[in-house]
Amino acid sequence: MALLRCRGLRKEFAGQVVLDRLDLTVDEHRVVALIGASGSGKSTLLRCVNLLEEVDDGTIELDGEDISDPRVDADRVRRRIGMVFQAYNLFPHLSVLDNITLAPRRVHRRARAEAEAQARDLLDRVGLGAKAHAFPDGLSGGQQQRVAIVRALANSPRLMLLDEVTSALDPELVGEVLTMIRDLKADGMTMVLATHEMGFAREVADEVCFLDAGRVVESGPPEQVLGEPTQARTRQFLRRIIEAGRL
Structure with missing residues (x-):
């Protein structure tokens, strides 16, 4: 279909x-x-x-x-729709966890605990669970791009x-x-x-x-x-x- x-x-x-x-x-x-x-x-x-x-x-x-x-x-x-660009476009003043949960909490009105639980699960799946409280400038380019993809996935896109x-x-x-x-x-x-x-x-x-x-x-x-x-x-x-x- x-x-x-x-x-x-x-x-x-x-x-x-x-x-x-x-x-x-x-x-x-x-x-x-x-x-x-x-x-x-x-x-x-x-x-x-x-x-x-x-x-x-x-x-x-x-x-x-x-x-x-x-x-x-x-x-x-x-x-x-989830979209990921060439540039990572992460908010530099927000932690990885806050970057990922911002849209689910603000746009989809999910409770913080629910949004953070989902974000941590996604981060664990891509091997970045230990980076939840890191900031973008403390990550490698590959890690930042994976976080950007996780951020798009957190909205459960079609x-x-x-x-x-x-x-x-x-x-x-x-x-x-x-x-x-x-x-x-x-x-x-x-x-x-x-x-x-x-x-x-x-x-x-x-x-x-x-x-x-x-x-x-x-x-x-x-x-x-x-x-x-x-x-x-x-x-x-x-x-x-x-x-x-x-x-």
Whole structure:
């Protein structure tokens, strides 16, 4: 069953078309990886799904509801979507525990004890239970990104959007975050992730979508798109990735 449907999405910035009649369907409990060169529309697509950008045309449906309708309460929709960015965006003046429980307490009106119990459980699951009272500047980049993912999970989202979550990390720290995403997949979390980690996309994604100039040029199982692409533009992109030693 489709959890997310994007139909004919169009988005322009200062006259430049960033999304060009883009279509995307994500079934529940599936992982879709968005690949493509910088500027292909991956991040803009995720921001539109999370209603951080308003589409110029087309529709976005979440659980059958047209969330791109301007009359929709964006804050209500975002309670069902978790988004994690390249930058960790943790509040530096708050502890790890307070960063994670802020939205559940303020937005979802959960009691502090309930929110903190859930946060501690999530931190334990990702090996950060001992860091509950630490502050962000006392954590490594990989630890901060894992906390950012836990913060998104604390709202019990229907859909997770991950925007190049390993791009700001040192290579040694990338594995920490990728392991966590593998665990989320095993738990059945529905995810759309933009990534430059081709090997990871091959391993974790159920479907890979290659974006170019704001369109989905090719999509399918990882072994097909990354191993035997049918479109010339996909082959050209992957050839450059291979030459750079990233596949």
